Amino acid sequence: MYTKILLPESEMPTHWYNVVADMPIAPAPYLGPDGNPVPPEAMLAIFPEALVMQEMSRERWIEIPEPVRDVLRLWRPSPLYRAHRLEQALKTPARIYYKNESVSPAGSHKPNTAVAQAWYNSQAGIKRLATETGAGQWGCALALAGQMFGIEVRVYMVKVSYEQKPYRRSMMETWGAEVFASPTNMTESGRRVLAVHPDSPGSLGIAISEAVEEAASRADTNYALGSVLNHVLLHQTIIGEEAKKQFELIGDYPDMVFAPCGGGSNFGGIAFPFFADKAVGKEVQLVAVEPTSCPTLTKGAYAYDWGDSAGLTPLMKMYTLGHDFMPPGIHAGGLRYHGDSALVSQLYRERLIDAVAVPQLETFEAGVLFARTEGIVPAPESCHAIAAVIREARRCQVDGEPKTLLFNLSGHGHFDMSSFDRFLAGELEDYDYPQEAIEESLRHLPKIAGL
Numbered sequence: 001m002y003t004k005i006l007l008p009e010s011e012m013p014t015h016w017y018n019v020v021a022d023m024p025i026a027p028a029p030y031l032g033p034d035g036n037p038v039p040p041e042a043m044l045a046i047f048p049e050a051l052v053m054q055e056m057s058r059e060r061w062i063e064i065p066e067p068v069r070d071v072l073r074l075w076r077p078s079p080l081y082r083a084h085r086l087e088q089a090l091k092t093p094a095r096i097y098y099k100n101e102s103v104s105p106a107g108s109h110k111p112n113t114a115v116a117q118a119w120y121n122s123q124a125g126i127k128r129l130a131t132e133t134g135a136g137q138w139g140c141a142l143a144l145a146g147q148m149f150g151i152e153v154r155v156y157m158v159k160v161s162y163e164q165k166p167y168r169r170s171m172m173e174t175w176g177a178e179v180f181a182s183p184t185n186m187t188e189s190g191r192r193v194l195a196v197h198p199d200s201p202g203s204l205g206i207a208i209s210e211a212v213e214e215a216a217s218r219a220d221t222n223y224a225l226g227s228v229l230n231h232v233l234l235h236q237t238i239i240g241e242e243a244k245k246q247f248e249l250i251g252d253y254p255d256m257v258f259a260p261c262g263g264g265s266n267f268g269g270i271a272f273p274f275f276a277d278k279a280v281g282k283e284v285q286l287v288a289v290e291p292t293s294c295p296t297l298t299k300g301a302y303a304y305d306w307g308d309s310a311g312l313t314p315l316m317k318m319y320t321l322g323h324d325f326m327p328p329g330i331h332a333g334g335l336r337y338h339g340d341s342a343l344v345s346q347l348y349r350e351r352l353i354d355a356v357a358v359p360q361l362e363t364f365e366a367g368v369l370f371a372r373t374e375g376i377v378p379a380p381e382s383c384h385a386i387a388a389v390i391r392e393a394r395r396c397q398v399d400g401e402p403k404t405l406l407f408n409l410s411g412h413g414h415f416d417m418s419s420f421d422r423f424l425a426g427e428l429e430d431y432d433y434p435q436e437a438i439e440e441s442l443r444h445l446p447k448i449a450g451l
């Protein structure tokens, strides 16, 4: 019986899949501060034209440029695994599969889009990219990708992660990037936060403000975002496309697809190609898994909000906990974002996908069981998907139902060992973000005439 299902390099997808083509209702437009849709030209200050076109595109298939495929071939196609030992440990009749995105050089799915973004920027003559990073995965991915195409990378790293994960910083610097703990005093956005909260642990929202501010103020510098935006989710669909080919090879097909959900990119990446089948009648359930401490889809409001804390980005219609939401310092840094992809949000709103929130301790228990059965130490973010899959596999055991379950192993946890240390020492706690705090933050949603 097979354990890993491999595709030859020649079977690597040649096109990304754009879910917008199959959405029943066109996505809500991004809005400017005046409440009018943002014209594509406005985004050209910080993004290359090719990416702006992808952001707005309704084409079902978009070709992956050959130089991008050349770099992706360093680790793609990624393997699909059958989790035999996890199944045995759970005594479940379910068949559990995972797509292993931890095999990229940076250790997560994020280089799938970083490589594409760096290439399009290099083609547009851009010399520098500014970005933010939470847990450090995105900063690493962009640092790596910048090297491949001769682009300098500057990273604003959320301060708590900068302190918790020094080796992520070392890795970015090894790939030639400059890294600063955000909030910094180098930008207006950072200085404004420090004036009020000198000890601010930082947040993705603040770090995004700093990077956007820098990109907008320099002609040679663009901004790159590791999640949330349509073009980022587009670039990640190579994950689900490969997975579909791999399932075809073995004559199986998932009943349910799970992925951790921070900004929605690895979820969209694995789930959207299956949504294409769902759109034409196939039964498949797509489940985004988030932390109870940052429950954007399950407890947020569906409203127009800014993507950053200073209000520099366009307004996006999404599930949000409010742009000034300060997430607790949980150990899945990549899932501590107040908003979510507009595409994922709209599909959730239309009940075409599902979402579930899982508490921190359950995710680490799941991650440790996974490490002890399958061998790979998963990223704390990925542990969320594993926990949700384990819940479902246990349900299958009770009901005697042999479902096929697929999840995205979005990354490994080799730089997160201090989090595992704390879990193993019994020092981690569950944290449900209090409803009153969510409501307080939601009171600060932008008020736009006519909405």
Ligand SMILES: *Cc1c(COP(=O)(O)O)cnc(C)c1O
Pocket (backbone or CB within 6 Å): 108, 109, 110, 135, 137, 138, 226, 227, 228, 260, 261, 262, 263, 264, 265, 266, 267, 334, 335, 379, 381, 382, 410, 411, 412
């Ligand atoms: C960044 C990250 C996530 C969450 O981001 P999404 O955009 O929701 O995919 C999940 N897992 C890992 C390993 C990450 O690095």
